[in-house]
Structure formats: structure tokens, C-alpha cells
Amino acid sequence: MAAFETIIIGAGPYGLSIAAHLRHAGVSHAVVGQPMESWRAHMPADMALKSEFFASNLSDPQRRYGLERFCALHGTGYSHAGVPLAIGDFIAYADWFRRQAVPEIWHARLSDLRWDGRAFALTLDDRQVTARRVIVATGHVPFRHIPVVLSPHARNGGLVSHSADHRDFVQFSGRDVTVIGCGQSGLETAALLHEGGVNVRLLARAAAIDWNPELVSVRSPLQRLRRPESALGPGWRSLFYAEAPRAFFLLPADKRRHLVASAHAPAGAWWLKNRVVGKIPLLTSHDVIAAEERSGRLALTVRTDRDTMQIATDHVIAATGYRVDLDRLNFLHPDLRVAIKTADGAPILNSVFESSVPGLHFVGLTSTASFGPVMRFVYGARHAATILTAHIGAAAGHKPRAVSAALGARSVVR
Secondary structure: OEEEEEEEEOOOHHHHHHHHHHHHHOOOOEEEOOOOHHHHHOOOOOOEEOOOHHHOOOOOOOOOOOHHHHHHHHOOOOOOOOOOEEHHHHHHHHHHHHHHHOOOEEOOOOOEEEEOOOOEEEEOOOOEEEEEEEEEOOOOHHHEOOOOOOHHHHOOOOOEEEHHHOOOOHHHOOOEEEEEOOOHHHHHHHHHHHHOOOEEEEEOOOOOOOEOOOOOOOOOHHHHHHOOOOOOOOOHHHHHHHHOHHHHHOOOHHHHHHHHHHOOOOOEOHHHHHHOOOOOOEEOOOEEEEEEEEOOEEEEEEEOOOOEEEEEEOEEEEOOOEOOOHHHOOOEOHHHHHHOOEEOOEEOOOOOOEOOOOOEEEOHHHHHHHHOHHHHOOOHHHHHHHHHHHHHHHHHOOOOOOHHHHHOHHHEEO
16 A cells, blocks of 8 residues: 555646645655546536636746746747636646646546544545545535525436536537526626527526626726736735735634625626627526426526516526535545534635644635635635645655655556
């Protein structure tokens, strides 16, 4: 049974960035996961990132492998801001980053994670390994949220799905689809459906659709002072969220929860507006209160600010976001899950992303309640990587160890 100091579960932006920092620091570690799996399998191939180019870098400590350098080397257009970043280009960039900064990944799935009070035992596809420290960087997909009123119809490939269930929308061509949710995911899903020949409408409980303003490339010093640029949008509050997750952590827990719930309400990117407005029915102040299957279709009872109405549709796509609940991480052994203290389903973390189980860390979406909204975005990976590497490096102080030598080179992704 191979033994490791640190194992990172997940090979998305957070897992890759943390691995790049640990590798540079000479900290023994291994990365387990399917590289960029959530981005490849659970996001539409024709979508674009909401974040600007400058806010979409993976993180390496020497900043040698940024998105701008990738674009220059591969002849791909780069724009600091103001141009949508296609997901295909971002995945190509992440693959290039991985080859440069994280050349060895164990291409496997974790089915069971246990803890005996001293070390962790991990059951992978074909073997077991142990580790003194585990970093969970599994992303957002396990936490897909579908409203209770719709969830009975989402089972077994039913009449309801989540926006993260679709790589494309070919199956809906010529059909009637209702999208629930007015954030970027809902608005872009509706746009892609419409452009694919689908009769689509969007329902939202909100009274109006919000749109992020277009960034102005040339601003006066006074404008920049009043509303500084940040990875999460313009303004001092956004700058605080983007650049000071450790300061956010020091806020009282109730204050943190309030800010996470209220910050960055659902909104669409400015470049998406002309693909939606005037082309797709945007039914605001519409709340689905009941759903019933009738003759292979779904009959929705919808409450508006005036009355109640009925909508019949072939399929509902819930672009209703994600809610962290560790019970949905199936690889956590029940005994380990009980040992992890949570608040509203999210792990309670200390200042180095560590849970109540010593040596078990959570990053990305699962750390949002502790470190703020930036942990929902790619940009947060550099903070997690910097904080964790400083902590682990101080506790380790030993030479790096080749992943391929311990796990077997035949299954290492290069």
C-alpha cells in the first residue's frame, strides 16, 4: 500500500494550482482525479466564462504559466477584459498548465475515504493508498441544487435536469424547454437553447434580470479610485472579496454567512444581454409552486405577482445553483463524515482550510462560508494554493516524491 504525505482529490483549477505550488516548494504530494472533468463533462461546449481573462488564471508560484502567456504561445487572442473567454480555450489553457506545472496526475476515482485518527485510507479504482493529509478539491458538481418542487421529476432521466447535466442541447432541438433561474448559468443556457432551435422561456422569482456592467478599458484615476477593478467586478467591496479571503475569515461566522448569501446576486454577463433580451421570454416574478407529469410533459403551476398560471413544457432545466452539503460526497466514509463538523452542510474550517478532522482540508466551493465569495471562482485558487502551501511546507520540510514511482507510471496522466 503506497503511503503519501499529502493527497489532493480533484484535478480542476484548485487541485492543479495547489499541486503546482506544492511541487515548487518541494512538498511530497500526489494528485488524484480526472483533469478538468467538471469543465469537460458538465458545462456546455459552446459556453463562455463569466470571469474576464485576467481573472481566469490558474496559479503557479512563479507566475510562469498564466493565460496571457498561453495565448501568446498558441496564437490565441488575449484580452485583459471585455471579451468573453470561450470554455474550449480555457480548458486548452488548463491542459497546457497541467503539462507544464503538474506533469503527473493519478487518473483514478476515489470511492472511499476513511480516517483512523492518525492517517487516511483511500480506496481508488484498483488499489488503496494512505496519506497523512488530504485536500478535497472536488468542485461544485456534487452539490447541484434542484428545488424540492421539481426534484421528484429529476430522477432516472426524467423531465427535470440541472444545468450542469448538459454538455450540449441537441436532444432538445424542436422541443419546448423551460429554464428556471436568472443567473449566468440560466441566461446562457436559455441563449444556447434558443440558438439551437429550441422553444425556450426563462422563469425567475426575482422581479428583474440583473446584468453586470461592461468594463470600461480606459478610466480616469478618479474613476479607478472610486470603483477599483477586481477579479469579482468593480468596486471596493468586490476588491475586498477578491483579494482578502484571510481577512474575510476573521469576520464573525454570522457576518460571513450573511455576506456570502447576499454578495454577487444572480446576474448575467454584459455580453450575453443581446443574445437574450427581446429573443427569449424572460418571465420575472414567476415562482414554480407545483409540478405534475401529464402525458409525458410537465405541467407547472406558477405563482406570479398578480395571479397563478399554468405552463406545459417538455422539459425543465434548473439553473438553480449549488448548495454545499457534505452528505453528498459519497466517498466520505460515514464515520469520517460524522467527525467533520459542519454548519448548514458546509465544513467548519480553520485559517488553513482544515476541517475539524486534523489533516483534512476543503477548498473551492466548500470553503466559501469560511473564506468568502472568491472561493466560487477560479481566481480563488491562488489564495488556497498560497495559504495551504505555506502551512504544509512549514509542517513538512522533506524532499518531493515522484508520484509515478509510488502509484505506477502506467496510469499517470502526462
